Amino acid sequence: MDGEGVAAAPWILECQYCNWTSLDIGITFDKPNNIHGQLAKILGKARSKVSLLLDKLSDEPEPTEPVKAFRADPDSRFATLLSFYKSELAKENPNDNPFASISGANTDYSSPSSFARIMSLYTNTNNYGRKASGKSTPMRGAVDASEGLVLVNHLADEKAIDILHRTGLSQTINTEQRIAQPHNPRFQNEMIPQATLLCTKRSRRCRTCRHILVKPEAKINNTRYKIKLLALNHIPSMTLKPLTSLPSTLSHLPPNKPLQFLLTLRNPMFEAIKVSLGTPAQTPGPRAHSVTILCPDFTLGANADVWDEALGIGLSNSNQNKRGSKLLLKDLNNTEESKVAEAGKVWERGRNWTTVVVEVVACQSLKGPPPPLPRGGPPLSFGASLEGLLEAEDREVTEDDDVLEIPLFVRLEYEQAVTEGGSTGLAVGNVATTTAAGATTSATSADGISAAGGGEGEGGRDGDIGKRTRELAYWAVLGVGRVANPSAKMPEQK
Amino acid sequence: MSSSKPTSTSQQRPKASALPKPPTTLDPTCVIADSAILTGKYPISIGPQTVLHPRAMIISAYGPVTIGRGCIISEKAVVGIAKQDDSGTKDVEMTTAVATTSTPPPTYEIHLGDDVVLEPAAVVEGSIGLGSSIQAGARIGKGSVVGKYCKITPLCTLPPGDELSDFSIIYGKNQRRQERPGLERLRKVVHDKELEVLRTLIPGNLAKWQTTAASGVGAGGAS
Structure with a gap:
């Protein structure tokens, strides 16, 4: 136009x-x-x-x-x-006019008066009929x-x-x-030219602290946001990749074998974070895969500014290159050398990222009808809601049963400078981060639900004068891949 | 210069540049960018205030090309017939179709009227009337004639030998519609402004292509 x-x-x-x-x-x-x-x-x-x-x-x-x-x-x-x-x-x-209540052309069928009128036509049939017959x-x-x-x-x-x-x-x-x-x-x-329908622009508030998270600009033509506090900018990003090269794609994980994955958390914030990860020893869902995080407690370094990051990335790249070449060598020689995943030790650490090893034993058989949820394992207790969800879950075999997904409870603790007003409100309501290690993993909605929830706790402990310890905890789901079909012959690993 | 061009698009360019420099009649007020290409053996004439963007291409291999006043020929647009084998099977059909009007060795005279706009990658192998615009990637077939104030929207085509009446618009999937006359003057205002800007933006290099009398005035049209 x-x-x-x-x-x-x-x-x-x-x-x-x-x-x-x-x-x-x-x-x-x-x-x-x-x-x-x-x-x-x-x-x-x-x-x-x-x-x-x-x-x-x-x-x-x-x-x-x-x-x-x-x-x-x-x-x-x-x-x-x-x-x-x-x-x-x-x-x-003039007295008895069924259209009397209709105001001109703007008949509003949803208005209470119109509704009452229409309903009275049906309920008082006798009454109405008599009247009508009298006044024809x-x-x-x-x-x-x-x-x-x-x-x-x-x-x-x-x-x-x-x-x-x-x-x-x-x-x-x-x-x-x-x-x-x-x-x-x-x-x-x-x-005839038709007017374009206008869209609603929504702003969002945090449910807990009423802090405005997203606020679009009021101007019609502008698509930008005035305020944008996405959870993504405050919680570490996670990536998961196999430690050793798997026999084939992640869509065919060999069952009943310990598989080691590298879980990398990258800190987007400018404060160092203490991270505790928790996971059930056996995954919920139709198959009980056992999962062990070898080092569940570690720290993430603070994110620095862009220039530092640019230099830092080069550094970490070179590190990774070294690692990669080592891995290659290892594969070539087919011998275990140098680094072995050890319990309680961080695998690798960069400026604002840390990698830990997750060991997974994929299970190919389905769980029995009574869900034997082992309670010993998880370092952080499951909420009752999750258990409830599990019990409610159908035990039918579906095509995504072989998807290996790890529920992960992430707890972050960091110090944050208190701004005036006290509302340093970082609000992460429901966060479900799904990190796909394999291209095949598609997080199913059911898992998404089971992983959502969690919330924000605020540690009120006063450290320094201007600092405040904050605590953040949420559930996330890591998508790993698919477990190989037992009928299909898979090449042996190692 | 033209021979050193990287040939990214097709084989057209080296073939065309292998052809001799054409005899040209260039108005001194027209702007021909340094990397524009004029090639062929028939005469090429370009009217006043016309602007040839870099990498615009005019080929007079199969007939004279006349370009009117105030035209804009954008980059990678091609005026003229680039295909070298007019004895090919496809062309034979074409020739017979046009042969009724032209001489036995078929020459396609191409004439662009005044204020014609050729957008990037437009290909024109026919004649175009006053004030028409051929938009990006559109194609005007061999020997076809486009009327005045027409518009060929991007990627549309006019088949060879076809004729388009004045104020026509080809749009969508080569659908056609007639525009209502009356806005030409207003559009010309915009067009003239564009020309003005382009003249300051594009450094011209007329001398490179000037072959006839150095004055370049007069002796207009295809000889």
Whole structure:
């Protein structure tokens, strides 16, 4: 949509693509703003009976085809009919008028009064029927267009056929266009510009601390956000990758073998974080895979500024390269050398990231009907809700049963400078981070639910004067891969 | 210069540049970017104020090319017929179709009217009337004629030998519609402004292609 003209009076709408202009349907605008309002004014003349009569009397130029067609749209016709019958009924019996409560054309079917009226039609049948039978006075019907009567115009059909003969199908409109237009046009030159529907912009608050997390800018044209405090910017990102090269893709994890994965947490914040990870010794779900995090408690270094990071990344890359070459060597020599995953020890540590080893023994058999949830293992106790969820879960075999996913309870502890007002409100309500190690892992929604929840705890302990210890805990799901089908022969690992 | 061009698009460019420099009639007020290409053996004439972007290409291998006043030929747009084998099977059909109007060794005269806009990668092998615009990647087939104030929207095509009446628009899947006349003047204002800007933006190098009398004035049209 584009206004045209230097600064002077008539403005038109123009399509930059196909050069359609509102001149094609004989519409010009007086000012370049409030197009919708002006359009409604131009098109909406038929909405009052008076204006219809005026149209007839006035020596206004004959409206163009689309405008005429639009004026005959069902809404305006209904409005005229309604106003006609209301006035007729009022003439007949002013006291008992079923349309009395309807206010003009703006019949609101969802309003309580309309609803009550309609319901009373059904409930008081006897009453209503008696009344109606008593008062069957004859009433005049609508007789012409000013009263809302529109006769079927056979000439219009012939005209349409004639246009079809002359211009062919190319001038007709398609279904989408027809649906979008309220007045049922048939040909391209009968269409009317439609206003774009506006979208709602929502801002979000934290449920706990009422802090505004996301606030879009009020300007209509702007898609930017004024405030954007995403959980993503405050919780460490997780990646999971196999420690040793697996025989094939992660979509065929060999069952009943200890597999080691590297879980890397990267700190996005500028404070060092103490992290405690917790996981059930056996995963919930149809198959009980056993999971062990070799080093569940560790720290993440603080994130530094961009330049440092740029340099740091180079450093860590070189580190990784070294590692990679080592791994390669190891694979070549097929011997265990140098680094072995050890319980209680961090595998590798960078400036703002730490890698720990997770050992997984995939299980290929399904759990028995009574869910034997081992309670000894998890270092952090499961909430009752999770157990409830588990019990409610169906034990049916589905195609995603072989997906290996690890529920992970993450607890973060860090010191944060207290800003004035005290609302350092980082709010992480429901966070479900799914980190896919294999490309095949698709987090199923059920797992997502079981992993969501958690919340924010605030340690009120006062460390330094300007500092405050904060605690954050949430559940996350790590997607690992799929367990190999027992029937399919997999190459041996190692 | 043109021979050192990296040939990223197709084999058109080396072949065309292998052809001799064409006899040209260039108006001194037109702007031809340094890396624009003029090639062929028939005369090429370019009118005043016309702007050739870098890498625009004009080929007069199979007939004279005349470009009017105030045209804009964008980068990678091609005016003229690049295919070298006009004895190919496809071209034989074409030739017979056009042969009724042209001489037995078929020459395709290409004429671009005034204020024609060729957007990037447009290919024009026919003639175009005043004020028309051929948008990005659109294609005008051999020997076809586009009328005045037409618009070929991006990637649309006009088949060879076809004719497009004035104020036509080809859009979508080569659908056609007629525009209502009356806005040409307003569009020309915008077009002239664009020309003005382009003249300051694009450094011209007329001398490179000037072959006829150094004055370059007069002797217009295809000789």
